[in-house]
Amino acid sequence: MIRLSAQVHGWLLLLPAMVLLAAFTHYPAAATLLHSFFSTPKGERPAVWVGLDNYQGMVEDPVFWQALTNNLWFALGTIPVSIGLAMLMAVWVNGKLAGRGFLRMAYFTPTVLPMIAVANIWLFFYTPTYGLLEQVTGAFGLPSHNWLGTQNTVLGCLIVVTIWKEAGFFMIFYLAALQAIPPALAEAAAIEGAGRWYFFRRVVFPLLMPTTLFVLINAVINSFRLVEHIIVMTKGGPDNASALLLYYIYEVGFKFWDSAYASTLTVVLLAILASAAIAQFVFLEKRTHYQ
Amino acid sequence: MIAKLKRLAALGLTAACVALLPTVAAAQTTEVSFYYPVAVGGPITKLVDSMAADFEKENPGIRIKPIYSGSYQESIVKALTAMKSGEPPVLSVLLSTDMFTLIDEGAIVDWTGLATSPDDQAWLKSFYPAFMENSQTGGKIWGVPFQRSTIVLYWNKEMFREAKLDPNRAPENWKEMLQYAQKLTKRDASGNVTQWGVQVPSSGFPYWLFQGFTTPNNVVLMNKAGNQTYYDNPAVIEALQYWVDLSQKHKVMPPGIIEWGTTPKDFFEKKIAMMWTTTGNLTNVKNNAKFDFGVAMLPANKRRGSPTGGGNFYLFKKSTPAQQQAALKFAKWITSAERAAQWGIETGYVAVRPAAWETVTLRKYAAGFPPATVARDQLEFSVAELSTHENQRVTKALNDGLQAALTGTKKPDQAMKDAQREADRILKPYRK
Numbered sequence: 001m002i003r004l005s006a007q008v009h010g011w012l013l014l015l016p017a018m019v020l021l022a023a024f025t026h027y028p029a030a031a032t033l034l035h036s037f038f039s040t041p042k043g044e045r046p047a048v049w050v051g052l053d054n055y056q057g058m059v060e061d062p063v064f065w066q067a068l069t070n071n072l073w074f075a076l077g078t079i080p081v082s083i084g085l086a087m088l089m090a091v092w093v094n095g096k097l098a099g100r101g102f103l104r105m106a107y108f109t110p111t112v113l114p115m116i117a118v119a120n121i122w123l124f125f126y127t128p129t130y131g132l133l134e135q136v137t138g139a140f141g142l143p144s145h146n147w148l149g150t151q152n153t154v155l156g157c158l159i160v161v162t163i164w165k166e167a168g169f170f171m172i173f174y175l176a177a178l179q180a181i182p183p184a185l186a187e188a189a190a191i192e193g194a195g196r197w198y199f200f201r202r203v204v205f206p207l208l209m210p211t212t213l214f215v216l217i218n219a220v221i222n223s224f225r226l227v228e229h230i231i232v233m234t235k236g237g238p239d240n241a242s243a244l245l246l247y248y249i250y251e252v253g254f255k256f257w258d259s260a261y262a263s264t265l266t267v268v269l270l271a272i273l274a275s276a277a278i279a280q281f282v283f284l285e286k287r288t289h290y291q
Numbered sequence: 292m293i294a295k296l297k298r299l300a301a302l303g304l305t306a307a308c309v310a311l312l313p314t315v316a317a318a319q320t321t322e323v324s325f326y327y328p329v330a331v332g333g334p335i336t337k338l339v340d341s342m343a344a345d346f347e348k349e350n351p352g353i354r355i356k357p358i359y360s361g362s363y364q365e366s367i368v369k370a371l372t373a374m375k376s377g378e379p380p381v382l383s384v385l386l387s388t389d390m391f392t393l394i395d396e397g398a399i400v401d402w403t404g405l406a407t408s409p410d411d412q413a414w415l416k417s418f419y420p421a422f423m424e425n426s427q428t429g430g431k432i433w434g435v436p437f438q439r440s441t442i443v444l445y446w447n448k449e450m451f452r453e454a455k456l457d458p459n460r461a462p463e464n465w466k467e468m469l470q471y472a473q474k475l476t477k478r479d480a481s482g483n484v485t486q487w488g489v490q491v492p493s494s495g496f497p498y499w500l501f502q503g504f505t506t507p508n509n510v511v512l513m514n515k516a517g518n519q520t521y522y523d524n525p526a527v528i529e530a531l532q533y534w535v536d537l538s539q540k541h542k543v544m545p546p547g548i549i550e551w552g553t554t555p556k557d558f559f560e561k562k563i564a565m566m567w568t569t570t571g572n573l574t575n576v577k578n579n580a581k582f583d584f585g586v587a588m589l590p591a592n593k594r595r596g597s598p599t600g601g602g603n604f605y606l607f608k609k610s611t612p613a614q615q616q617a618a619l620k621f622a623k624w625i626t627s628a629e630r631a632a633q634w635g636i637e638t639g640y641v642a643v644r645p646a647a648w649e650t651v652t653l654r655k656y657a658a659g660f661p662p663a664t665v666a667r668d669q670l671e672f673s674v675a676e677l678s679t680h681e682n683q684r685v686t687k688a689l690n691d692g693l694q695a696a697l698t699g700t701k702k703p704d705q706a707m708k709d710a711q712r713e714a715d716r717i718l719k720p721y722r723k
Contacts, residue, residue: 043397127553128545129484129562143483149494149547151698235495238548238694254368255683257392 029270035263047260054264064265066240067248070155074244075223077159078166083215085167087208090174091200104175111169119232122161123148126233148234151241158242161229166222170215177211178204213284220276224269245269321617324356326383328366328602330438331571331638338637346624353617363602367392370607374398379607382618387425387603388678388686390433391517395680399605401431405619414623417644421599424675428517434603435622436643438634440571441666441673442503442597444590448583450475450486450564461565461587465507465533468565468590472543475564488543489565490558491534492551497693498677498686499598500567503589504530506596506674512689517679518721522689522711523704531703533592535696547698555579569600570666574639577660586662588669595672601640632656641666679714680721688713 036054038047058064093104110118125132126147134144147157181204189199227246230236236243236251243251246269253262325343329335336359343355360366363386373379379398393399406415418426418436426434448458454474462468472488479485491500498512505512510526513519521527537544551568558566559579567589576584589597604622606615624630628646632653635642647653648667657664679685692710695701701709 043395123550124553124556127550127556128547129557130560138483141481144545146545146547146549149545149549149698151700237494237690238698239691239700251683251687255364255687256681257371257396258684 032263032266032270035260036267038260040258040260042257050260054261057261058264058268063240063243063248067243067245068268070241070243071224071245073155074159074162075220077156078162078223079216079219081159082163082166083170083212083219085163086170086215087174087212089167089171090178091204093171094175094178107168107171109168110165111172113165115165115226115228116232118161118165119229122157122229123233126157149238151238154234154238154242158229158233161233162223162226166219170219173211173215174208177208181207213280216284217277217280220280221273224273245272320352320354321611321613322354322356323382323614323617323621324358324380325618325621326358326360326366326370326380326385328360328363328384330363330602331574331640335638338634342625342630342634346621349624350617350620353620355621371396371398374607374609377609379609381607381610381614382621383605383607384437384602385605387422387434387436387439387599387601388676388682389605390425390428390603391678391680392682393605394428394433398607399433400608400615401433402435402606402619402622403431405606405615411619411623414626417646418626419641419643419645419670421670421673421675422643425599425678426603428515434605435626437602437604437626438638438640439599439601439603439643440569440640441599441669442500442567442589443570443665443669444565444567444587445558445572445576446565446585446587447558447561447563447580448585450561454564458583459585461585462590464590465592469537469541469543472537472565473541476543484542484545486561487545487563489537489567490544490549490554490563491537491567492549492554493694493697494548494550494552496551496686496690497548497697498689499600501531501534501689501693502598502674502677503567503596504534506598506672507589507592507594508533509593511674512677513679517682518718520677520679520685520689520711520714520718522692522714523708528704528707531693531696531707535699535703538697539699548694558584570641571601571639573662573666577662586665588665588672595669597669597673598676599670599673600676635663641670679718681717684717685714688717 035047037049037051039050039053041047089107093100093107097103128134128146128149129138129144131147133147138144145153147153185203186199189203194202224244224246227244227250230242230244230247231250234242236247245265249262249265249269252258252265327339336357339357339359343357346355347353358380360369360383366383367385367389370380370383370385374396385393402415406412415432415435422436422439423432426432426436444461446461451458451471454471456471456474462471468489475486475488476484477486491503493500502512505527508526508530510521510524510530512521512527514521538546554563554566554568555572555575557563558576559581561582570586573586588595606618610618625634626643628644628650629652631642631644631647632650634640635647635653636656642648642653648657648664677686677689688710692701692706695709696703696706
């Protein structure tokens with residue numbers, strides 16, 4: 001009897017979290033998968049089972065492939081740089097230097113700003129002829145360039161905005177991790193005659209690995225999750241050159257009202273993110289040193 | 292389990308709503324909820340609220356509930372999701388081009404069946420015909436024009452003077468616009484452009500501005516039934532060639548995709564001498580341009596012309612007959628000559644009925660600020676904005692093609708042929 005009530009007690013404690021998780025995570029994911037096998041209901045026409053038709057359409061959809069490729073480049077461009085930069089900034093503001101608090105705040109500011117506002121500011125940075133970027137390049141006598149209006153520079157421009165926005169956020173995690181490293185290690189290394197770079201490479205970097213793993217997962221998710229700056233700055237243009245997967249899903253779902261195809265694309269996105277997370281946990285976990 | 296939870300949540304929400312609005316059910320009033328987007332600057336929400344209050348004063352028994360619903364895009368998302376969850380608004384202002392989408396979703400009813408009295412019939416006929424083109428299909432009227440606009444050309448008179456052009460005369464036709472733009476484009480010693488002759492934005496919705504080229508070239512982009520497009524018509528390709536040549540061949544327009552949002556700013560910063568944008572920007576330009584400017588109709592080629600744009604009133608199907616009658620009354624009231632004139636002056640939109648332009652208020656305003664009448668005069672030459680079944684998707688096919696041509700990745704004829712093929716694929720089910 002006592003055992004049973006303890007059981008019930010335990011489940012009751014879990015209930016609020018479980019309800020939220022089921023209602024807002026598990027149910028939508030399962031429903032998405034289900035919807036991807038049906039047609040889009042429209043007016044009087046109800047949804048009917050179409051099997052893999054939506055997936056067939058997706059494979060033949062050039063915009064899907066372009067959005068996916070763009071997204072991979074976007075991930076490749078943002079993740080390593082923002083993590084590297086975050087680590088560098090963290091090491092820098094962890095040292096003893098004047099105005100440290102101010103510097104930390106300055107690095108963190110982009111994270112606090114709403115993405116919509118940020119994107120609007122950057123829109124004017126990139127404006128041809130009188131934007132900030134153009135004024136700098138113009139001062140060096142370089143010809144004017146339409147940064148967001150040309151296929152081969154637009155994605156790069158979005159990558160820069162994202163790095164600027166994310167690096168400060170990741171820095172906070174590294175800063176916390178750095179401060180958790182006992183100073184005794186640095187002293188011991190100094191006595192042994194280890195150089196600063198050697199100390200960083202062999203002591204600090206391995207100790208930061210759990211943080212790096214966490215940050216890496218976040219960075220991967222973010223690279224597939226961020227979409228606001230595209231809506232504000234390019235709307236996926238020119239000619240889909242800056243369309244990312246989630247933006248395309250939004251377009252299909254809420255502009256074309258093709259909810260079945262949007263579900264199909266979402267399943268792909270879920271699969272990518274799930275496999276990325278699993279891969280990171282399985283492979284990197286082994287190489288990560290927890291204290 | 293999940294269904295039950297959902298029902299519980301819905302019950303909770305309903306209870307909360309009922310608690311918030313205790314008087315609605317009690318009195319014998321008809322409530323008309325009304326979604327509206329805001330797409331231009333200024334205190335629009337205040338204006339709508341005060342208009343609704345005025346209407347309620349004159350019509351006791353009807354309660355108008357205006358709900359600000361964001362941009363046009365957000366508004367249709369909200370209206371359609373509200374409908375799918377069973378609680379659509381009674382009345383909503385949405386893009387005139389959303390008509391086919393709303394019909395296909397089974398979301399709206401037509402006004403023709405509702406406005407049956409002779410007075411109502413006369414009212415439906417009292418709008419500018421150009422605005423009605425996008426408001427009817429299959430012999431029925433589905434949208435009532437409300438906040439409508441069109442594209443016009445703005446020019447900087449000072450720059451015209453510097454280039455030894457008549458500052459009070461805008462280019463009349465394509466040839467002149469090119470000649471003017473060539474004279475107005477300035478380069479520094481190293482060949483970098485410091486001032487562009489003309490700028491036609493091409494981000495977001497280039498198809499709309501493109502209609503400013505196709506219409507003068509005497510060609511339409513779609514049929515009235517909304518199931519056929521003519522993207523690869525030679526006259527369409529020719530129009531695109533002219534647009535592309537402005538930047539790629541003649542180099543009088545900035546290369547690449549030109550941002551819609553920053554175009555007025557480029558004009559204020561004196562980086563461009565002429566720009567194409569909506570009449571809805573008129574009040575914005577009036578307040579921010581620190582120089583003399585002019586407003587003109589778009590230059591002609593084989594004929595004159597520009598597409599219309601903006602939003603119509605739609606009536607949602609899932610409403611009671613009493614609500615529909617009340618909504619009709621409100622739509623008639625807010626588009627009455629006096630109200631349409633007031634709306635036009637305070638927002639910059641074109642007053643939607645000729646009668647509005649006969650009012651003292653609007654005549655006085657137009658006399659003091661002549662550019663306000665340019666858009667009205669252009670209506671005579673205006674055509675419907677591109678709108679088909681599966682509108683956004685068919686439009687995107689064209690947008691992608693236009694952007695590919697403007698950035699030089701595809702030749703105009705190739706781009707338009709690809710766009711047409713895509714549109715044909717999408718529209719096939721609607722041709723039965």
